[in-house]
Amino acid sequence: MTKTFQGRVIVPGTAKAEALVSHGGFNTLASYQMALMFGDKEVKCGDQNNPDLYHKSMFRKALCLPETIGSTTGGMVLYSACALDKQPACMLFSKTIDSLAASGAILAANWTEANMPVVDELGQEFLDYVKDGMMITIAEDGLVTVEG
């Protein structure tokens, strides 16, 4: 079964990747700090407060989330993840993107070579529908196709 969702493009690009879904706020610092610090190739999520993602690999996944939360180092961490080629394949927000995630995504788009399309405002229905492992395709115009 295939379903499509139209979002708003924050960072343009295309991607195809498996979904990894966080139903709660994604804490960028808590999720990435250990993986970046110790060069974890799988980039496993280190956020003990996120039962959806804790210990799961985030590397090259289509990260589906409502928003990011937590420390204002979040954008810097996301920028560093991109600069070190440890970023997710794309980030898909059900809500309007928050200022920290936007900072990280925009810094990465302007100051690194990383390709990490970012789409927001996909709606709660998107987050209710998408499950871990489903195949996600993003088009340039922010159309997100979910298969599975």
Place this chain on the structure above:
Amino acid sequence: MAKVMKTLVMYGDTFHADRLVPITSDYGHTVISFGIGAMQPVYELYDELLKAGAVSTQQFSADPRPLDKNVPSNPLQDLVFKIMYKEQERYEKQLRQFGIINDEAYTCTNYLPEVGNTPKKGDILSWAESSAVVFANSVLGARCNRNSGIIELMGSIAGLVPEFGFLTDDGRKADYIVEIKTRRKPEAQLLGSAIGMHVMEKVPYVVGLDQWIGDELNDDAIAYLKDFGAATASNGSVGLYHIENLTPEAKESGRSLLREDAKVYVVDDAELERVKESYPVIWKNKDAKPKLCFMGCPHMTLKQLKDWTVRIEALLKTSGRKRVAIPTVFTASPGVMKEFAKTEYAKRLKETGVIVSYICPLMYMNNPLCKIMPVITSSNKLRTYTSARYYTEDEIALKITGLA
């Protein structure tokens, strides 16, 4: 410089900002205070900016330093610290080039009078550090978005920030009314956590808290709101809260700050207990005896250091001990530490065995050899980002004095 402006414009466009507006505060504040190997791309980017002559148009403070030899650590942990923070010297040099205020301007409580980076009501800021931003917005009535590290420095370099969110009157309206219905004064860090987890990035208008912390922004209320705000910002992503009859905008405008469709969240003792019980304990041995206690994330105020001195002395008297039962570190800004050192309390606290440090406990706990240690804290921010286990201040007081 053009690339800096492009980044700021894109940032503003994302949030439908119509324009960039000048920063009006005397000082900036950056969240990045650590020279950590894993963040190499940040220092490379900063080298690029410095090479292009893009320095800050205003002086700024920075978050706390990651290392202090006064904080207990063993030789192996020291070795890991040395490797982890190998870029510290390089980074501090970069900060000096960009325009950090001075060598003591490293703290997350830059807004306290002893530090001196205290914006005025209505000032436009380019700050990052979630606990400082939420304090500046809520308690001081300044205007700052929850900027990220790097972006905040780019704002200070340009002298401009995009006008959206908390910089606008509409962005400062409350989305939630939070009713406090507890039978005793709620623990600041626990209440902040509950509200942060519930409202996430929204603006809460809190009613009923003034009955517990008063209607005046005195030293006790400021310390309470500092800790409360840090928990709302780290356990959720709150950037502004209003406390009825207490914080400046709530005092001025009252419930007219509430949006028409504001939702209601009731916090009672059972709700606080539920939240506390929901915290995962990730210690390998959940019954392990704590090896270290950190208090002061965010950094403690002068009044907190004095109050805790008295409290520990009294409890040690009860327990029949002369010194704390668990190695304990109180953290505060260099400015507060300097003022505290001038008081009689400093000697008394030292005699209890408590160490006072300017360190960032979070940076200490990032060391994997520290992470595996059973560390306790009353900070919900530290709990969120590390393996430190949360206890209320009352519980901590009993534990460190050997009464529990």
